[in-house]
Amino acid sequence: MAMHVIEEARRCLQCKKPLCRLKGCPIQTNIPEMIRLFLEGKTQEAGQMLFENNPLSIVCSLVCDHEHQCEGNCIQGKRKEGTAVQIPNIEHYISDSYFDRAKIDRLPDTGQRVAIIGAGPAGLTIAIKLAALGHRITIFERMDKIGGMMRYGIPAFRLPRIILDRYQTKLREWGIHFRPNTSIGGALHLEDLFMDGYDAIFIGTGVWRPNRTHCKGESLGNVHFAVDYLQNPEAYDLGDTVAIIGAGNSAIDVARTVIRMGSRHVTLYARRQRIAASQRELDYAAVDGIEIQQGMAIKEFTDEGPIFIPKIFDDEGNVIREEEPVLMKADSTIIAISQGPKDKIVNTSRALKVSDKGLIVVDDSGRTSIDGVFASGDVVVGSKNVVLAVNFSKQVAKAIDEYLKSKRA
Helix, strand or coil: CCHHHHHHHCCCCCCCCCCHHHHCCCCCCCHHHHHHHHHHHCCCHHHHHHHCCCCHHHHHHCCHHHCCCCCCHHHHHCCCCCCCCHHHHHHHHHHHHHHHHCCCCCCCCCCCEEEEEEECCCHHHHHHHHHHHHCCEEEEECCCCCHHHHEEEEEEEECHHHHHHHHHHHHHHCCEEEEEEEECCCCCCCHHHHHHHEEEEECCCCCCCCCCCCCCCCCCCCCCEHHHHHCCHHHHHCCEEEEEEECCCCHHHHHHHHHHCCEEEEEECCCCCCCCCCHHHHHHHHHHCEEEEEEEEEEEECEEEEEEEEEECCCCCEEEECCCEEEECCCCECCCCCCCCCHHHHHCCCCCCCCCCCCCCCCCCEECCEEEEECHHHHHCCCCCHHHHHHHHHHHHHHHHHHHHHCCC
């Protein structure tokens, strides 16, 4: 592995205008500098640079959409018959080597407390950044372990759980308190946190309510939602034949998990002709033996399987006609058409402004309609990806620190 990474690093052209970073990376990771330091034997220095820019670098190196980001903009890959430098493999090797040595050089204790609601990518980023600035951090998480959608929404074969467990160990080392199995909006409300002395609150609760098809039969015993299934696949007995509604990356995560749990015939049904999933994920699905049928609009769920209305498209992708409904027999059906936010906090905090989709409304710095309450991540922008949540959360951490400084002043 190490030799392979070194060989890949040597292929980097050290471009003066690195498109891998400037155009490809949402968080502007300094990829050429990372590779230069690595090849000079300064792996720990490279790891520190990555961590300071992106506290979840080790995670992003595994789960980012690299073919549309860093790798997709690598000059080596744009050459005739060329292949892009495998940047994520290099980043992962460096970040993994560095992480257990990672330290936070904390500024002097400010005495100010910040409550972080949600231990997903946004919450972890805010917690780490604010802890380094000297603030006292407590993370409230409704589940028993940290990670949020990274743990309960991304399959373990893509993101090994040991990585998230290592983060949980480091949080204690960095002086960050963690309260598991604690749901704000249940026994505790936002007002209770302020009353107990928290100077600011951050909401990063993600999106855990599955989107519905609103078709008849969604409540049947052989129909499930993807966001529920991925939290604990071992709890489900799906049978040999499984139908999955949706064709995005998350739907493929579900399909590949279902295959690994023992089902033999798995089919993705896409409503449109265009497939939302990335080509890399489609390639993995093909290797795993997963079938994909396009132009299949769900009409109804039955005990025998889902009923679809097949659509016929012209060369430009427009629907020209619909055919008669058809039953696709399946033991189980999983609905994987994204998800939205739950409303516990909103229902117990009427002053918190939300959009018509239930997402928390914030300004460019993550400030909500309640003074001292900030938010970012999927609960603000909807179901996206880890690196976008981390990038915006870095800005929000700065805004929270400025807010706390103004309170001290």
